[in-house]
Amino acid sequence: MTPILDVKGLTKTYRSNGRVVQALDDVSFSLAEGETLAIVGPSGSGKSTLSRAITRLVGVDSGAVQFAGQDWLALTSADLRRQRRQMQMVFQDPLEALNPRASVFSAISDPIRIHRLAPRSAWRAEVSALLDRVQLPTSLLDRAVHEVSGGQRQRVALARALACRPRLIVLDEAVSALDVSLRARIIDLLIDLQRQEKLSYLFVSHDLGVVKAMAHRTAVMETGRIVEIGPTLSVIDTPQSDMANALIAAVPRLHRGPSQ
Amino acid sequence: MSELLRLTNLSLTYPRQTAPALVDITLSLVPGEKLAIIGESGSGKSTLARAIADLQPSGTQVSGEISWPAFGRPAQPGVDYGMVFQDPGSNLNPVLRIGEQVGEAAQRHLGLTWRQAEDVALDLLKKVQIPQPEAALRAYPHQFSGGQRQRIAIAAAIAANPRLLIADEATSALDTLVQAEIARLIQSLVTSEKMTLLFITHDIALASQLADRIAVMHQGKLVEIGPAQTLITAPASAYTRHLLDTYIDLDAAPRIALGAS
Numbered sequence: 001m002t003p004i005l006d007v008k009g010l011t012k013t014y015r016s017n018g019r020v021v022q023a024l025d026d027v028s029f030s031l032a033e034g035e036t037l038a039i040v041g042p043s044g045s046g047k048s049t050l051s052r053a054i055t056r057l058v059g060v061d062s063g064a065v066q067f068a069g070q071d072w073l074a075l076t077s078a079d080l081r082r083q084r085r086q087m088q089m090v091f092q093d094p095l096e097a098l099n100p101r102a103s104v105f106s107a108i109s110d111p112i113r114i115h116r117l118a119p120r121s122a123w124r125a126e127v128s129a130l131l132d133r134v135q136l137p138t139s140l141l142d143r144a145v146h147e148v149s150g151g152q153r154q155r156v157a158l159a160r161a162l163a164c165r166p167r168l169i170v171l172d173e174a175v176s177a178l179d180v181s182l183r184a185r186i187i188d189l190l191i192d193l194q195r196q197e198k199l200s201y202l203f204v205s206h207d208l209g210v211v212k213a214m215a216h217r218t219a220v221m222e223t224g225r226i227v228e229i230g231p232t233l234s235v236i237d238t239p240q241s242d243m244a245n246a247l248i249a250a251v252p253r254l255h256r257g258p259s260q
Numbered sequence: 261m262s263e264l265l266r267l268t269n270l271s272l273t274y275p276r277q278t279a280p281a282l283v284d285i286t287l288s289l290v291p292g293e294k295l296a297i298i299g300e301s302g303s304g305k306s307t308l309a310r311a312i313a314d315l316q317p318s319g320t321q322v323s324g325e326i327s328w329p330a331f332g333r334p335a336q337p338g339v340d341y342g343m344v345f346q347d348p349g350s351n352l353n354p355v356l357r358i359g360e361q362v363g364e365a366a367q368r369h370l371g372l373t374w375r376q377a378e379d380v381a382l383d384l385l386k387k388v389q390i391p392q393p394e395a396a397l398r399a400y401p402h403q404f405s406g407g408q409r410q411r412i413a414i415a416a417a418i419a420a421n422p423r424l425l426i427a428d429e430a431t432s433a434l435d436t437l438v439q440a441e442i443a444r445l446i447q448s449l450v451t452s453e454k455m456t457l458l459f460i461t462h463d464i465a466l467a468s469q470l471a472d473r474i475a476v477m478h479q480g481k482l483v484e485i486g487p488a489q490t491l492i493t494a495p496a497s498a499y500t501r502h503l504l505d506t507y508i509d510l511d512a513a514p515r516i517a518l519g520a521s
């Protein structure tokens with residue numbers, strides 16, 4: 001299968017006050033259509049820089065990204081604007097990602113309008129259908145983003161991403177702030193959407209439990225490098241790197257007893 | 261042994277709210293025990309911690325009783341209990357040197373001179389394992405990572421040797437590795453300093469690893485309280501069962517079909 005995303009040799013150095021931080025050090029991987037790759041690692045390991053480099057929110061020093069058959073990092077800003085809808089991003093805190101005073105309707109219809117994905121007369125039906133797909137009632141349409149609950153807001157952010165009909169969604173700690181029962185529902189929703197649309201996910205997380213639940217493969221990062229990458233269950237059951245071992249040991253576990 | 265803290269039919273309603281944030285909470289804490297209070301957003305778990313620490317906004321309506329049998333008087337913040345919050349940034353004053361903020365509680369509550377308080381602060385920084393503690397005394401909060409700031413906040417909270425440490429989501433903003441370190445630190449300090457721990461968290465697995473007993477809050481009510489292991493293996497309430505069933509950890513099965521990719 002040809003990959004939807006192919007990352008080769010990404011390198012990025014931050015300099016501040018004479019300090020040099022190697023945020024990305026020769027990072028390479030690929031992601032297939034319909035696949036979820038988790039990026040795990042401690043704070044400062046470079047996982048957020050990686051997702052920002054791929055979504056072109058930060059530039060890199062060297063390396064290449066092939067996305068949907070294009071040289072993604074070489075796109076001019078005009079081309080990027082047209083193409084960007086194919087690669088969407090959902091962040092941890094939807095209140096920071098969305099305009100809190102916008103209505104749910106405008107938060108979700110903005111990309112439809114901007115990318116001219118449907119005629120104006122169809123916007124409302126389109127947004128209602130998206131709300132339905134993320135399991136939100138259409139009665140929320142005219143509510144302000146800041147008025148709905150945290151879990152509803154994260155589903156609005158997801159609906160907004162889906163409105164662009166993306167092929168890849170970068171989920172940067174997108175379920176980390178949610179309550180446990182809601183987290184399970186959003187994960188199931190993401191898995192359903194992936195199955196229906198052959199969506200690919202780059203799933204940045206520090207929560208290995210959630211990674212095990214939804215990622216096909218997992219890459220472990222430490223100080224800007226991928227120190228281990230493989231099928232999620234192999235990484236979790238037979239970790240090869242010290243970092244993977246440390247991350248697994250640090251996950252709180254429920255000792256549910258022999259029945260489980 | 262006389263109870264450290266007893267809550268009797270505690271109810272609380274915030275100003276300008278009609279729905280109560282706490283409803284008829286009765287529980288007690290014995291000296292030396294580690295009690296975790298768990299619940300989802302809006303369950304009232306942080307409200308409960310703040311009510312115990314007497315930190316509710318003015319105009320809050322409180323009924324019922326909070327008593328401190330072990331003291332025989334109302335508890336004093338800093339002296340009888342210390343508190344650590346979720347955001348390490350908001351625990352510390354950004355323009356105060358570490359030595360001053362850790363030493364302040366010792367100076368103020370133990371009647372020490374500033375010179376003596378600085379020695380206490382140095383000891384405390386060693387106790388919470390801050391690297392280069394002498395240099396840290398003269399540094400500012402922004403010069404430390406989130407995990408180290410949380411260690412410093414813990415040092416300040418225990419400076420006057422309180423009997424009770426209240427940790428309100430103190431590890432939730434940290435990554436998994438640092439969370440595990442801070443949880444271990446809290447656990448060992450509570451043992452070595454003979455403190456009692458009230459640990460507020462949304463994470464039932466973390467609670468089960470750290471606490472002797474777990475109290476489950478839901479919609480302002482205390483749903484269930486019991487020994488940690490019993491509560492995990494044989495929960496009495498449907499709500500606790502639901503929390504356990506939806507909890508995703510490394511022992512849960514993958515939710516995707518594997519081999520499909």
